[in-house]
Amino acid sequence: NAGVTQTPKFRVLKTGQSMTLLCAQDMNHEYMYWYRQDPGMGLRLIHYSVGEGTTAKGEVPDGYNVSRLKKQNFLLGLESAAPSQTSVYFCASSYPGVKTEAFFGQGTRLTVV
Amino acid sequence: AQKVTQAQTEISVVEKEDVTLDCVYETRDTTYYLFWYKQPPSGELVFLIRRNSFDEQNEISGRYSWNFQKSTSSFNFTITASQVVDSAVYFCALSDPREYGNKLVFGAGTILRVKS
Numbered sequence: 001n002a003g004v005t006q007t008p009k010f011r012v013l014k015t016g017q018s019m020t021l022l023c024a025q026d027m028n029h030e031y032m033y034w035y036r037q038d039p040g041m042g043l044r045l046i047h048y049s050v051g052e053g054t055t056a057k058g059e060v061p062d063g064y065n066v067s068r069l070k071k072q073n074f075l076l077g078l079e080s081a082a083p084s085q086t087s088v089y090f091c092a093s094s095y096p097g098v099k100t101e102a103f104f105g106q107g108t109r110l111t112v113v
Numbered sequence: 114a115q116k117v118t119q120a121q122t123e124i125s126v127v128e129k130e131d132v133t134l135d136c137v138y139e140t141r142d143t144t145y146y147l148f149w150y151k152q153p154p155s156g157e158l159v160f161l162i163r164r165n166s167f168d169e170q171n172e173i174s175g176r177y178s179w180n181f182q183k184s185t186s187s188f189n190f191t192i193t194a195s196q197v198v199d200s201a202v203y204f205c206a207l208s209d210p211r212e213y214g215n216k217l218v219f220g221a222g223t224i225l226r227v228k229s
Contacts, residue, residue, distance in 0.1 A: 031215055040122070042204060042219035050214050058216065090158065094215055101148060102217060104158035 002026050006091050006105035013081040013112045021076040021108050023091030031094045032074040033058075033102065034066060036087040043090060049074055050096070081112045115140045117207050119220035126195050127228050134190040134223045136205030142166075145209050147181065147188045148217065152202040164188065195227045 007022045023032065030051050035043040035058075045058030049068040063085060065077045074093075078085060088109050092102040116139040126132045138147065149161040162172060164181050172179045176193045192199055202224050206217040 033214075033216070035219075040221050042117075042119075042221045043206075043217075044219070045216055048214050048216060056214065088156070092158075096215070097210075100215075101160040101163055102215070103160070104150075107156050 004091055004093055004103050004105040006089075006108050008108060009106060010109050011111070013078075013110065015081060015083060015112060017081050018077070018079050019081065019110075020078075021089055021091075021110075023074045023076070023093075023105060025072055025074075025091075025093040025103070027093060027103065028071070029093035029103070030071075030096050031102075032068065033092040033094075034064070034074065034076045035090045035092065036060065037090060037107070038087050046076065046089075081110075083112045086110060086112045115145075115207050115209060115218045117205050117218055117220035119203075119205055119223050121223045122221070123224040123226070125226045125228065128197060129194050131191060131193050132195050132225065132227075134192075134203050134205075134225065136188045136190065136220060138186050138188065138205070138207045140186075140207060140209065142209050142211060144211070145207060148206040148208065149179065149188075149190050150204045150206065152204065152222070154201070158204070161190075192225075195225075197227050197229050200225060200227045 004025045033048040034046040047066040052071040055066045091105040094102040118137045145166045147164045151159045178191045180189045202222045204222045205220045
């Protein structure tokens with residue numbers, strides 16, 4: 001059982017380039033999330049989705065876009081990367097209802113130079 | 114607004130010592146959930162425990178124990194007889210069930226270093 005899989009695991013971008021991070025989950029979870037992790041700041045929510053075809057903004061959405069065309073996939077896009085977007089990105093998924101915990105992917109380390 | 118504070122940025126202990134990681138939270142809600150996650154050096158986030166605001170019983174799981182005190186808005190995590198494998202970043206998180214989407218608010222994390 002793969003759980004939550006993120007692609008790629010590492011990436012270096014030049015300022016202004018674009019890229020898409022892919023998250024795939026095989027647990028049939030309704031909810032999916034993108035977080036970023038920065039030193040001393042914990043994880044902060046970028047965008048989330050409560051079902052196929054739906055997305056919503058989190059705490060730090062600027063500079064990112066997302067899409068959830070299929071229930072199992074949640075894509076995070078950077079249209080014009082900036083050095084401030086250098087971070088570790090985590091995708092997570094969960095069932096509805098707060099009694100269930102979120103399952104996290106392995107993370108993607110992105111460096112923007 | 115919800116907030117989670119982990120005031121200890123980094124803790125270093127020698128193997129077999131007991132260590133407590135502090136977590137203080139802020140919320141205006143009476144119903145909420147608290148979580149602890151572990152992030153070992155390999156980088157993934159591992160779920161450790163979930164506690165709802167109506168259950169103030171302490172929890173023990175092997176060498177791990179959690180002390181939830183609603184009166185002080187704290188949910189502290191103790192590792193007894195620490196081991197090198199406990200070295201990781203530990204995150205406390207808060208979820209408001211009235212917020213659509215089960216979103217988690219994380220603390221900044223505490224880096225635990227256990228030396229042999």
